[in-house]
Amino acid sequence: MVFSTDWSEWWRHFLDLAPDEPSNAVDFLRRRYVEEVQRAERFKQRAEKMHYRQYREKFMQMAKQKGQHAERIGKKSSNSAADCRT
Secondary structure, eight states, rough: OOOOHHHHHHHHHHTOOOTOOOOOHHHHHHHHHHHHHHHHHHHHHHHHHOSSSHHHHHHHHHHHHHHHHHHHHHHHHHHHHOOOOO
């Protein structure tokens, strides 16, 4: 087996990007931001439907963590977009 040192190809495979898709970090971060916001909302919705308090609290905690992660991704995305413009 021969290993390739083409890191851009490796990252495309790792991040599940199409080979012909432009490798724009800002677009990737924006997609990740949307995904994380959606995950946080799903955790929150599930938590609201849970009967047992300890599980509801745990899911709300996970929703909060997902929301914080989404905010970090959003900041990176906006910083990266600003860096690209300058």
